[in-house]
Amino acid sequence: MQGQNPVFIPGPTNIPDRLRHAMNMQTLDHRAPDFVDLLTPVRAGLKKVLKTETAEVVTFPGSGTGGWEAAVSNTLSPGDTVLAARYGMFSHRWIELCQRLGLTVQVIETPWGEGAPADRIEEALAADKGHAIKAVLATHNETATGVRSDIAAVRRAMDAAGHPAMLYVDGVSSIASMDFRMDEWGVDLAVTGSQKGFMLYTGMAIVGVSRKALQAMETAACPRAYFDFRDMIGANAKGGYPYTPPLQLLFGLGESLKMLLDEEGLDAVFARHHRMAEGVRRAVAAWGMKLCANRPELCSDTVSAIYVPEGFKSDALVNHAFRTYGMSFGVGLGEMAGRAFRIGHLGSLTPSMALSGIATVEMAMADLNYPITLGAGVAAAQDYYRTTAGVPQQKA
Ligand code: PLP
16 A cells, blocks of 8 residues: 555655656666756755855765764864754764764753753853854754754854854755744754655755854864765866765756745745644643653644544554555654654645545544544644634535
8 A cells, every 4th residue: 555645654655746757767867068057056046945045065976874974074174072962763873973972972861751951052062161062053953752842042042142153054845845944043953855845756965064164174084985075065066976976856946946936935834834834732632642852832833743532552553554554654753762653744735635645544543442433633634724724614
């Protein structure tokens, strides 16, 4: 049944037919003089999505993890200290990657369900009188817990501490789905991938690099070769790539940017994600279940992580939904393993698609004797989607 239903994992996301068609193309010569006609608008469009006028944007074959590695290895040196809060599986994995690259990570342990703790970041930076900390890492949207962090608050904390560290933000599951403001928030490295908000196949790491980060690149000593910004930026400036580009993904990205920027418009994209998410949250409340996100303002608009009731195993639920109904939901990761499941609601999704996910997980819960009333979550979400559809409601 794989492929017949939409997926509700928090990425890779459902791919609109239009984008699949855009990527279904014959090989073209990437060294031909017209390659630049493809690359230039893609890079310009990505800057608009990142909301940056001044940064460079580079696109590497890879995934989000490659973007993390590129950001870190191009701008830091072995032995450098970075400050990072751990509040989910992805912030954890980024910390591990830094450690494997020879960096010292000062970790702020943060309860899962919370976001980047701006106050503790400010404290740690203020205590670092000698400016040993070179970078602050923040995961904008922690995909494991469905928590969105306030990156503007992290920037304010850094400024309040008067600390010159650079700000690295993982926007893998937020960028192109939720508002991201690279320049306004003073983000130095912004990382994302092709397979979430951009609704494409996995295979491209996208990194925004600020002017300050470009300066740091000149003296950074971490070994890097394939992901060297200098090779990519140098080749891009001449209208090319330092090696064979993922041409199909670049075509897909061109089309995706048209959809996001020129047709729907970013604000409408963000509003749609909020609406999809809110419908899911209404369903969760109707089931009497709790989100991992500790407070409403932390709730992500791209993924909801939902605790299952005591005595139930979330993996069994996800497994059952897949085996019985052919629909995929996200399993609980790390501390959430077995305790929570995730509904991804990002990328190409309509209310009707979201309702199919809510209805299916509800059937799976009923099959496994969860204490829910069949239809309760669906009705709550229907109610929300109806009343926010922008059509006048008929009087009874
Ligand atoms: N960061 C976040 C927030 C993610 O959600 C993911 C993947 O889901 C990653 C990083 C890693 O990206 P990838 O799996 O594309 O390497």
